[in-house]
Amino acid sequence: MTGPSSSGDGLSLRGVGKAFGERTVLHKVDLEIPTGQFIALIGASGVGKSTLLRIVAGLEPPTSGRVELRSNHPSPDIRMMFQEDRLMPWRTVLRNVTLGLRGRDDDARALLAAVGLAGRDKDYPVVLSGGQRQRVALARALIHEPELLLLDEPFGALDAITRTSMQLLLEGLLARRPRTVLLVTHDVEEALVLADRVLLMRDGRVARDLFIDHERPRHRGDPELAALKEELLEGLVSAQAAQAIR
Amino acid sequence: MSLRRVAIGFVTGAATGLVLGFLVGLSSLAHGLLDRSLQMVRTIPHLALVPLMILWFGIGEEPRVLLVAMGSLFPVYINTMSGIRNVDPKLIELGRSYGLGPIGLIVSVVLPGALPSILTGIRYALGVAWLTLVVGETIASRDGIGYMVQNARELLRTDVILLAIVLYAIAGWLADSITRVVERCLLRWHPSYAKGAAR
Numbered sequence: 001m002t003g004p005s006s007s008g009d010g011l012s013l014r015g016v017g018k019a020f021g022e023r024t025v026l027h028k029v030d031l032e033i034p035t036g037q038f039i040a041l042i043g044a045s046g047v048g049k050s051t052l053l054r055i056v057a058g059l060e061p062p063t064s065g066r067v068e069l070r071s072n073h074p075s076p077d078i079r080m081m082f083q084e085d086r087l088m089p090w091r092t093v094l095r096n097v098t099l100g101l102r103g104r105d106d107d108a109r110a111l112l113a114a115v116g117l118a119g120r121d122k123d124y125p126v127v128l129s130g131g132q133r134q135r136v137a138l139a140r141a142l143i144h145e146p147e148l149l150l151l152d153e154p155f156g157a158l159d160a161i162t163r164t165s166m167q168l169l170l171e172g173l174l175a176r177r178p179r180t181v182l183l184v185t186h187d188v189e190e191a192l193v194l195a196d197r198v199l200l201m202r203d204g205r206v207a208r209d210l211f212i213d214h215e216r217p218r219h220r221g222d223p224e225l226a227a228l229k230e231e232l233l234e235g236l237v238s239a240q241a242a243q244a245i246r
Numbered sequence: 247m248s249l250r251r252v253a254i255g256f257v258t259g260a261a262t263g264l265v266l267g268f269l270v271g272l273s274s275l276a277h278g279l280l281d282r283s284l285q286m287v288r289t290i291p292h293l294a295l296v297p298l299m300i301l302w303f304g305i306g307e308e309p310r311v312l313l314v315a316m317g318s319l320f321p322v323y324i325n326t327m328s329g330i331r332n333v334d335p336k337l338i339e340l341g342r343s344y345g346l347g348p349i350g351l352i353v354s355v356v357l358p359g360a361l362p363s364i365l366t367g368i369r370y371a372l373g374v375a376w377l378t379l380v381v382g383e384t385i386a387s388r389d390g391i392g393y394m395v396q397n398a399r400e401l402l403r404t405d406v407i408l409l410a411i412v413l414y415a416i417a418g419w420l421a422d423s424i425t426r427v428v429e430r431c432l433l434r435w436h437p438s439y440a441k442g443a444a445r
């Protein structure tokens with residue numbers, strides 16, 4: 001197992017806490033994520049996964065603590081992908097990918113081809129399926145070559161088949177060019193197949209920190225992964241049950 | 247003559263409405279300051295202002311154009327404002343996190359998002375503009391379709407009255423068609439306009 005390096009490049013969270021009024025969503029989370037690591041955050045709904053992600057993205061300020069992204073890049077870029085595609089319906093596919101950019105049409109077309117949407121650049125998002133829209137959103141995030149890619153249940157709203165193909169696509173794109181990824185998901189299997197490290201969150205804390213060093217590409221039927229999945233699911237369900245009793 | 251009045255009145259009124267709608271829609275300060283009073287003025291039937299207009303501006307061109315302007319201001323204002331306020335905040339958040347500045351946000355997210363609503367306002371305002379003009383032209387004027395009707399009434403010329411009505415209908419239809427074409431061009435991305443099915 002490769003332990004998180006405490007020095008050098010990477011993302012570090014120091015005592016990050018968040019409270020909405022009386023309700024504390026995150027309790028002083030400490031995390032060290034070295035560059036290039038793929039992290040999956042799993043947990044029941046409402047344990048603060050998405051909030052943590054939004055804080056890292058800078059969309060919300062933490063109540064306490066701080067987030068640091070150390071990089072040799074002068075202005076490290078963070079891009080986030082949401083559960084909804086959030087495409088601008090009035091922009092063509094190409095213009096959605098180049099949002100906020102100028103003169104990067106060729107790069108955008110190459111990326112669209114990489115996500116399997118070659119030749120669709122002049123279409124409007126309305127005519128695309130849910131999976132295709134998420135592919136555009138992925139291309140839009142990747143064109144910025146982000147140091148850190150944040151994924152907030154990006155495949156949560158897709159059907160099982162589309163979800164699996166999106167997972168394969170993401171895995172393929174990351175194999176070509178690894179980058180730090182933080183993925184929030186409900187899907188334990190998705191976490192186990194994609195991530196180098198799975199963090200299980202419970203009550204606003206990181207309850208388990210698990211390194212997955214299986215070889216890639218991983219098979220969904222792998223018995224060891226299946227056993228891990230059972231174990232994690234049990235942890236999740238018991239946490240939810242405990243919450244229900246309280 | 248009538249067409250010119252409608253054009254001038256409508257353009258000034260709609261432009262003012264658009265600017266005010268943007269101001270109030272984008273800034274909560276402007277909303278606090280202006281919206282209440284504008285809504286109050288809006289509830290006054292603008293035709294009730296005819297006598298006042300005549301007293302202030304005489305019976306020249308100004309009161310008529312001004313009435314048309316007032317009539318077209320409020321539909322545009324209200325629709326622009328509500329269109330802007332109804333732009334999906336998630337898209338605005340996305341635009342911001344993808345590096346759009348305030349102007350970029352307005353141009354690439356807020357304006358296109360509010361456009362369907364703005365165009366509805368403009369279409370409605372066109373109707374109101376013509377209506378207002380009819381009334382405006384019946385007061386002491388020497389030309390225009392309204393004057394023609396007024397005159398024909400005195401002379402019991404039913405045919406002229408009918409002609410005037412047809413003229414109004416054609417003008418209204420024409421204005422509506424133009425906005426519809428504009429809508430179809432600007433809202434190509436919109437699911438209900440994309441198939442050329444603008445209502």
